[in-house]
Amino acid sequence: MEEKGKERRKYNRYASNITSLCIKRSENQNNLEMDVIPIKNMGLGGVFLQTDIPYKTGTVIDIQFIVPEYTKPVTIRGKVVWVKVMDKTPGMGIEFISISDKDKDALVQFFNKLKQI
Secondary structure, eight states: OOOTTOOOOSSOOEEEEEEEEEEEEOTTSSSEEEEEEEEEEEOSSEEEEEOSSOOOTTOEEEEEEOOTTOSSOEEEEEEEEEEEOSSSSOEEEEEEEEEOHHHHHHHHHHHTTSOBO
16 A cells, blocks of 8 residues: 555656756747756656746756766756745756656766665
């Protein structure tokens, strides 16, 4: 029997203190907007970005960040699937839409060195 209130996730989650560069198109689609946002936790299916000014649910963004021992930034396309604003840890949940096999392998290697949450 499943514990009441326990989250069911497809992938394990790991605590993180990595800073990401988030890139999204402006609402009129003519300009790119860039924000530096910390990644609070992450897994192979998505990340939680801690920010007081989250994007709208459904927004598609590109996320770039550096993982130790990997020579180039990991680049992932994701979509905002939920937002927390009135919380002690405000931010947004990003579900990965696409990630290269090479970047996915880099994340797996990185996660092997982290503590699961």
